[in-house]
Amino acid sequence: MKALLFIETDEKKVLGGSLELISAVKALDAEGTALVVGNRAAADTVSALGVPVIFTDNATDCDTLTEVLSETVKEQNPDIVLLANTALAKDIAPRIAARIDLGCVSDVTGISKANDKVIYTRPAYGGTILEHIEVEGASVVTLRNGSFPKPEADSNVGVTEKKIEIPDDAVKAKIVDTVKELSESVNLEEAQVIVSGGRGMGSAENFKLVEELANVLGGVVGATRPVIEDGWISRAHQVGQSGKVVAPKLYIACGLSGATQHTSGMSGSNYIVAINKDEEAPIFEISDISIVGNAVDILPVMIEEMKKAKAK
Structure with a gap:
């Protein structure tokens, strides 16, 4: 089984529960490859956790990331595409699934195997029940932060740099300015x-x-x-x-x-x-x-x- 992990980053580090995707892949005993866009230092961090990394120095706007990830999925042909369940991933994941005709499961809290089939567990009806989903064929999956432990250091397996050309007409919207609200910084998602x-x-x-x-x-x-x-x-x-x-x-x-x-x-x-x-x-x-x-x-x-x- 092959898995492609999209590692979300900012200018400084890996974001959200992206590192937990590595633990999820290891729990499935799957062959994982990580995709890191725009942040070489983050690519080195992930590589040191025992996962081969594809690094591309493209922009990180939503349209570009969708194109980059779609092209990588077509090339790698994974059984599972894993993303952390962030705001960006909620935008990107269904786009990729629709373009390549893959299944899509969001906000997954557990992954298991039964009879060589992958079962995804996620909350439904506002979290009042848990449902188990089996997808026919390959699927795009967003994983809820905290569902798996952070991975431990492993042998460094290296980073492969790749150039992905994005057609100009693929980018429909561009960020021309960012206004950040001055507010208290609270890291609830990673709190123990x-x-x-x-x-x-x-x-x-x-x-x-x-x-x-x-x-x-x-x-x-x-x-x-x-x-x-x-x-x-x-x-x-x-x-x-x-x-x-x-x-x-x-x-x-x-x-x-x-x-x-x-x-x-x-x-x-x-x-x-x-x-x-x-x-x-x-x-x-x-x-x-x-x-x-x-x-x-x-x-x-x-x-x-x-x-x-x-x-x-």
Whole structure:
């Protein structure tokens, strides 16, 4: 089985869960080749993880990347084309699938083999169920961040530089300027520990307990949409369907009910601790540890105990 990995980068490093694609390919025992566009340093990084790399110094706008990846797929003829489930990949993946007549599966959280067939697992209906999909023939797949571990260093297998000519009429839109919003930088997607608060925290003042616990644990603060809308914390912290999709090792849910819109963005967490005074709260259905009580009363105790544990 052959797999082609599209490694997304910026001017400095590999982005999102792109490196996890390497672990996914190794789990399938497939022969993987990575495509890196525009960032030679990133190509060297990937090559050091034991995956042969094709590097091309093309532009990284959406139209150009679509052409580059389409041409590479035609040449390599892989059984699976893997991309991290980023905003860019959500744009590119269906284009490639349509152009080359491939299957397309998005937001995959698990990949397995059964009777020499690949089975893709993904959340459906807002994350309330998991569905297993089998695609006839080759497929383009976007993988949710956190679904596989980051790969370890391996033997360096080298980088092959390639020139791909893109017809002028292939680029329909060009970026002439980029305006970046000056906002708080929050890396929820790669956080190992996230402490999230919901409206059950009661007030912006009480929500500071969530921030304090996250700080003690060396984690990142998350929040539900109502908390964002009430102005308790910036939108950069939002987890859920209309926010960030996360998969940390530890997720502590404080005073949030567990509405589908939120849990669809964090159900892939490795270990979930939930605190809610309503013993029927939906969040308890997916939590590993359920604490029934007022988060405002419980969090100060947790914070003190965590401080004592760290001081030992």
